[in-house]
Amino acid sequence: xxxxxxxxxxxxxxxxxxxxxxxxxxxxxxxxxxxxxxxxxxxxxxxxxxxxxxxxxxxxxxxxxxxxxxxxxxxxxxxxxxxxxxxxxxxxxxxxxxxxxxxxxxxxxxxxxxxxxxxxxxxxxxxxxxxxxxxxxx
Amino acid sequence: xxxxxxxxxxxxxxxxxxxxxxxxxxxxxxxxxxxxxxxxxxxxxxxxxxxxxxxxxxxxxxx
Numbered sequence: 001x002x003x004x005x006x007x008x009x010x011x012x013x014x015x016x017x018x019x020x021x022x023x024x025x026x027x028x029x030x031x032x033x034x035x036x037x038x039x040x041x042x043x044x045x046x047x048x049x050x051x052x053x054x055x056x057x058x059x060x061x062x063x064x065x066x067x068x069x070x071x072x073x074x075x076x077x078x079x080x081x082x083x084x085x086x087x088x089x090x091x092x093x094x095x096x097x098x099x100x101x102x103x104x105x106x107x108x109x110x111x112x113x114x115x116x117x118x119x120x121x122x123x124x125x126x127x128x129x130x131x132x133x134x135x136x137x138x
Numbered sequence: 139x140x141x142x143x144x145x146x147x148x149x150x151x152x153x154x155x156x157x158x159x160x161x162x163x164x165x166x167x168x169x170x171x172x173x174x175x176x177x178x179x180x181x182x183x184x185x186x187x188x189x190x191x192x193x194x195x196x197x198x199x200x201x
Contacts, residue, residue, distance in 0.1 A: 072163035073179055074170070135175030 016066065020059030026052030074136070081137040082127035086120055093119040140199040144172045146190040161185040 030049025034042055062069050071079075097115060101107045131137050147157055154172075158165040161182065170176035171186065178186070178198075187194045 070164055072167055073182055074167045074176055075164065135170035135173065136177055138177070 016059050016062030018059070019055050019062060023052050023054070023056030023059050026055060028052070077137060078128060078131040082124055082131060085127045086124040089123045090116060090120045139174045139177060140201065141171060141174055142192075142197050142199075143168070143186060143190065146192055146197060147172075150190055152189075157186070157189060160189040 027049050030045045030047070030052055032045070033048060034045030037045060058069070093116065097107065097112055101112075143157075147154070152160075154168045155165050158168045161168075162185075163182065167176065171178060183194050183198055187197045190197060
């Protein structure tokens, strides 16, 4: 049975080694399902293996450097502000994409979704890095 | 914002890591607090002051 410890700051922290092992299991389970169910549904297996890879990486980081994974009020505040700045810039990017599509060239769905994904992730990571370097959000 | 955290921490023979564990934050949060770069919540300010056996107004100074 999995042991999940409730930390005093409200977060849920699972043992890094267990998370890593679950990650390995899910990755191989997903790969197996992709092979076995390839004619029925590849998406199901790939979702499970993607989850497995995420667990695997997080479990490894928790074992290697638990301090970096630990969340406190400063990291939560920075995360929340970085996410809101990222959303704001993504809306701005959407507006630009809309006018490019309307006035200049017709964009495919893949280009729009890919563009939004890149803008959102890169701006989130950038603001997290910037606020962390600065120490606070102001 | 200025703080006397470093001075009081050394007076109490505490490392940054020990103080961080006492108030349940990352060590780097203590580093930024000591540098006056991070504005803590009232709860964290109170916890830090208690851990340093002092009062909030003797630890944090808002100019």
